[in-house]
Amino acid sequence: MPRTTVVGLCCLLLCAPATADARPPGWAVAVVDQASRRVLLLQSAEELMAYQGPTRLPVVWEWSADRAADLADLRPARSWTDPDEAKSRIREGRRYLLATASGGLAVVVDTATGATRWATDVGGSANPHSIELLPDGNVAVVASTGGWVRLYAASQGPRATTHATHLLPGAHGVRWDRRTGLLWALGDDRLIALRIGGTPAAPTLTTVRSRRLPEPGGHDLAPVLAAPGRFWVSTATGLWRYDPAADRFAPVRLADPADERDVKSIGDEPGTGRLLTVAPDHTGPCDWCASVLTLHRPEGTRVLRGTQLYKARWWGGGW
Structure with a gap:
């Protein structure tokens, strides 16, 4: 890819502010990789799922x-x-x-x-x-x-x-x-x-306000972008949606109940509502990490060989 194209792509992903009602066709994904000690900005979910390169990660920016x-x-x-x-x-x-x-x-x-x-x-x-x-x-x-x-x-x-x-x-x-x-x-x-x-x-x-969790082991707190003001909450064995106005936790059910356990990060993509999670796969030297990004609604996984991922976030928006 020509250098000018790379610069242009990075500027598009990193520099342009997103408006409150923007609905981009696909947001990029940022991951924390403990193996390489880098934050990696990857392609959109659709591109990640389609990408089959065995050795090269689909990275568009890193720090x-x-x-x-x-x-x-x-x-x-x-x-x-x-x-x-x-x-x-x-x-x-x-x-x-x-x-x-x-x-x-x-x-x-x-x-x-x-x-x-x-x-x-x-x-x-x-x-x-x-x-x-x-x-x-x-x-x-x-x-x-x-x-x-x-x-x-x-x-x-x-x-x-x-x-x-x-x-x-x-x-x-x-x-x-x-x-x-x-x-x-x-x-x-x-x-x-x-x-x-x-x-x-x-x-x-x-x-x-101080609210006891439905179960111990609170780990991730993220906004529900499809329902502003509400939060995703992950605990040791479950996923929850918290509504501050109603002061209520509602369980989040995924297609595979095993995917609801020990989630290190969770978030929804604006426009599509697709969920992105990371949870330990217990297959590598890092017991709390994974080399797999998991998508839900619709389901999909993407193995990033050689990585030790801790969290993944949709990359976009402000607060």
Whole structure:
């Protein structure tokens, strides 16, 4: 493929903001690959299913902290160990990659330039698992072993470390809801909503809702894009849809009940409603990873040989 075509494709996928009512024909898929320590942006689901190349991954863009010169001070050789989250967010017309790693790194990257907008090392003992960018430029991070939600004053500079902390045992997921102005976070046995106060330079967090999960083992928290304001929630053995207005969890049933267990990430594609999940396949050296992307409604799988995937996200949209 000519270089100009590659650049054009990357700009299309990474640079152009999506409008709230956009219904693209097929969104790209971002995966976190712990084997190569990279975030990989892949083709759309339709292209992934059709692609049969045995050795070459259908990658259109990639990023790794190991290759980011402006992160050298945070020692990515250690802090970027086992990357575990990758999200796309748009703020003020620019698209950002949000990523965390169990080694301690939390980072916001401008996808157009590759430059780091903000980053910190929270320490590997905390095991950060997810991250969110807020409209004011601050950044929320959750850590499972640390058992906390932190709101960093990232708007104040690329290495700002001032933060507010809220304790949440087993914190795994975090999501900003622009409709209610609440920050939602998922722990081992609770889903909570936090109100942000203070100032961007000195933020505060206050609990306004705390809801026990239908079962323990909360892992992924993601928006239901087909029903704004609702959330996908994965637990140890099940998948759920949570409706904050009704304060109700409804079980999600897939064609194969085995696909509902131990899901590390879940999300629906706008327009098609197709679900994308990743769950450990227990066939490789990484007991919590997989080399398979699983699609539902309609069903389909795509093996990405040589990868150790932890999460996969539809790549598009803002909040």
